[in-house]
Amino acid sequence: MSWRLVRRSIVYVLLSIAAFVSVFPFYWMIVGATNKSALIVRGKADFGDNLFANAAAFFKLVDVPQVFWNSTEISVIATIATLAVSSTAGYGFEIFRSPIRERLFSFMLLLLTIPFAAIMVPLFSMVARAHLTNTFAAIILPTVASIFIIFYFRQATKAFPGELRDAARVDGLKEWQIFLFIYVPVMRSTYAAATIIVFLLNWNNYLWPLIVLQTNENKTVTLVVSTLLSAYVPDYGATLFATVLATLPTLIIFFALQRQFVAGLTGGVK
Amino acid sequence: MAHARLERSAQINGWLFIAPALVLLGLFLIYPILWSLWMSFQVGKGLNFHFGGFANIVRLTGDPVFIRALTNTCIFFFVQVPIMITLALLFAVALNDATLKLRGLLRTAIFLPCVTSLVAYSVLFKSMFAVDGVVNNALMFLHIIDSPIGWISDPFWAKVLIILAITWRWTGYNMVFYLAALQNIDPSIHESARIDGVPPWARFVYLTIPMLKPVILFTTVISTIGTLQLFDEPYNITLGGPSDATLTLSYYIYRLTFVFMPSYGYSATVSYVIVVIVAILSFLQFWIARDRRPRPKR
Numbered sequence: 001m002s003w004r005l006v007r008r009s010i011v012y013v014l015l016s017i018a019a020f021v022s023v024f025p026f027y028w029m030i031v032g033a034t035n036k037s038a039l040i041v042r043g044k045a046d047f048g049d050n051l052f053a054n055a056a057a058f059f060k061l062v063d064v065p066q067v068f069w070n071s072t073e074i075s076v077i078a079t080i081a082t083l084a085v086s087s088t089a090g091y092g093f094e095i096f097r098s099p100i101r102e103r104l105f106s107f108m109l110l111l112l113t114i115p116f117a118a119i120m121v122p123l124f125s126m127v128a129r130a131h132l133t134n135t136f137a138a139i140i141l142p143t144v145a146s147i148f149i150i151f152y153f154r155q156a157t158k159a160f161p162g163e164l165r166d167a168a169r170v171d172g173l174k175e176w177q178i179f180l181f182i183y184v185p186v187m188r189s190t191y192a193a194a195t196i197i198v199f200l201l202n203w204n205n206y207l208w209p210l211i212v213l214q215t216n217e218n219k220t221v222t223l224v225v226s227t228l229l230s231a232y233v234p235d236y237g238a239t240l241f242a243t244v245l246a247t248l249p250t251l252i253i254f255f256a257l258q259r260q261f262v263a264g265l266t267g268g269v270k
Numbered sequence: 271m272a273h274a275r276l277e278r279s280a281q282i283n284g285w286l287f288i289a290p291a292l293v294l295l296g297l298f299l300i301y302p303i304l305w306s307l308w309m310s311f312q313v314g315k316g317l318n319f320h321f322g323g324f325a326n327i328v329r330l331t332g333d334p335v336f337i338r339a340l341t342n343t344c345i346f347f348f349v350q351v352p353i354m355i356t357l358a359l360l361f362a363v364a365l366n367d368a369t370l371k372l373r374g375l376l377r378t379a380i381f382l383p384c385v386t387s388l389v390a391y392s393v394l395f396k397s398m399f400a401v402d403g404v405v406n407n408a409l410m411f412l413h414i415i416d417s418p419i420g421w422i423s424d425p426f427w428a429k430v431l432i433i434l435a436i437t438w439r440w441t442g443y444n445m446v447f448y449l450a451a452l453q454n455i456d457p458s459i460h461e462s463a464r465i466d467g468v469p470p471w472a473r474f475v476y477l478t479i480p481m482l483k484p485v486i487l488f489t490t491v492i493s494t495i496g497t498l499q500l501f502d503e504p505y506n507i508t509l510g511g512p513s514d515a516t517l518t519l520s521y522y523i524y525r526l527t528f529v530f531m532p533s534y535g536y537s538a539t540v541s542y543v544i545v546v547i548v549a550i551l552s553f554l555q556f557w558i559a560r561d562r563r564p565r566p567k568r
Contacts, residue, residue: 007470011364011367011370014360014364015361015364015365015376015380016376018357018361018376018379018380018441019375019376019379019380021438022379022380022381022382022383022438022442023379023382025383025391025394025395025398025438026382028394028397028398028404029390029393029394032397040397040400040403041397041400041401041402041403042400042402042403043400043402043403043404043405043406043407043408044404045404085290085291085294086291088287088288088290088291089287089288089290089291089292091287092283092284092285092286092287092288093287093288095284095287096280096281096283096284096287097284098281098284101284101285101288104288104292108295111295111299111300112495113491113495113548113549113552114299114303114545114548115495115498115499115520115541115544115545115548116499116520117499117501117519117520117523117524117541117544118303118306118541118542118544118545119298119299119302119303119306119541120523120524120527120541121306121309121523121527121534121537121538121541122301122302122303122305122306122309122538123298123302124527124528125305125534126301126302141294141298142298142299144294145290145291145292145293145294145295145298145299147295150291175279175283175287179287200385203387204387204388204389204390206387206388206389206502207501207502207520207524211524211528222387222389222390223389225389225390225393226389226392226505226506229389229392229393229396229506230506230509236397239393239397240393240394240397243390243393243394246387246389246390247385247386247387247390250385250386250387251385253385254382254385258378
């Protein structure tokens with residue numbers, strides 16, 4: 001019995017350390033937003049009185065409403081477009097089977113292993129030739145057909161009851177009507193999970209916007225935070241304040257929709 | 271007759287539903303990857319290039335910066351992925367115990383890092399690991415070290431810092447996959463093994479791991495792809511330094527294309543190195559995890 005107790009204590013201690021290490025940087029971020037830059041790099045880990053000065057510095061350096069609007073606009077449009085295109089494809093692959101399309105699907109899963117670095121140069125060159133540099137369209141278009149989300153919807157569609165489809169067919173609904181008026185409402189929790197995951201991917205996207213967006217008024221939140229950090233002597237107070245603002249939307253989404261969030265991350269493998 | 275018409279309609283709809291995705295994938299994935307392949311045989315600067323055969327591949331072998339980026343990427347991969355997968359597995363198994371108190375809280379805490387953007391957590395790590403920063407202070411307070419570690423200025427510790435950062439960000443993410451898979455395992459299997467006197471470690475090695483094999487394979491492949499295209503963290507935390515100690519292949523491609531006078535052909539060649547490594551590693555991982563038992567005939 002006492003051996004069990006020892007083992008249990010070890011599990012608790014290790015998990016608590018892991019939890020502490022995981023959460024501490026969040027505490028650090030919030031505390032840092034209230035401290036002077038010089039104190040932050042000297043490791044001051046309690047609340048200070050510089051919050052308003054940091055906020056003022058950030059708002060002076062950056063057109064904050066504009067930048068947040070840019071991130072929101074890109075993320076919302078990209079999410080809607082990605083869900084529309086990728087969910088229809090996932091549905092199509094699962095409902096209408098044919099040997100050719102099965103082979104196409106396996107080939108797509110192979111493409112999932114192609115790293116972004118391998119296509120970013122040709123993509124940039126395409127964008128430049130189409131005169132789309134510095135536009136939101138250039139950021140959004142390449143992300144819309146997401147193999148991961150297609151795969152996710154195909155897996156989820158396996159749980160879509162066939163009787164519903166049959167009944168709708170007997171009632172004379174066309175295939176696109178079945179999809180739009182029956183499938184979409186029935187699968188709303190799948191859509192919710194996918195929305196969260198796609199929105200966050202776009203909100204946090206970095207490398208591609210870094211390449212495509214060149215003027216300050218078009219920059220996203222992530223790019224602005226990175227620019228603040230790369231200053232020769234970064235103002236950590238303002239940067240951490242900006243980081244809090246940039247992370248806030250994702251934290252709110254996470255805590256409000258924790259169940260769908262986790263389902264969205266893992267749904268593809270079940 | 272009616273059956274044939276239904277069949278034809280299914281064919282048409284089958285293509286219609288996937289058409290938009292196929293067109294976009296063709297345009298923004300297939301075309302670029304083929305273009306990249308063609309470019310990797312071109313030499314020249316900017317938009318001025320011509321066919322150079324294997325010149326770029328020859329250039330790779332004599333390029334010390336490429337060799338360094340390749341070595342760094344491999345170090346990150348071989349050190350970081352196993353550590354992270356092991357930690358995630360252990361946490362998942364520990365948290366799967368229904369009698370554990372504060373289970374939900376601990377799980378949420380360990381998962382929390384993956385809501386941060388890669389740039390946001392780069393800011394946190396860069397500021398925490400400053401020379402006089404909070405981490406060095408804590409380590410000195412605990413008498414683990416005597417003098418501050420140059421996390422960002424020392425080539426060795428800079429690599430350690432990047433590995434710590436990625437592990438912090440992704441362990442909880444992988445853990446969630448394992449937790450979901452563990453919940454699908456029938457508890458009676460473990461129960462009967464326990465009654466038969468199989469010790470916990472043996473249940474972990476011989477029952478849990480084999481049953482989680484598909485998920486472990488999936489997360490390993492995902493982590494492999496992620497680690498091989500590492501960019502945001504070295505770019506934001508260490509700027510690839512000191513003296514290229516944390517330069518990765520993706521970062522090198524970025525430099526070749528967007529920082530120096532662009533040499534599209536050569537950067538395309540470097541990018542194909544990543545494609546080839548990912549292909550080889552994924553194949554190896556599938557091969558190692560393959561089902562070795564002969565399948566029963568049905």
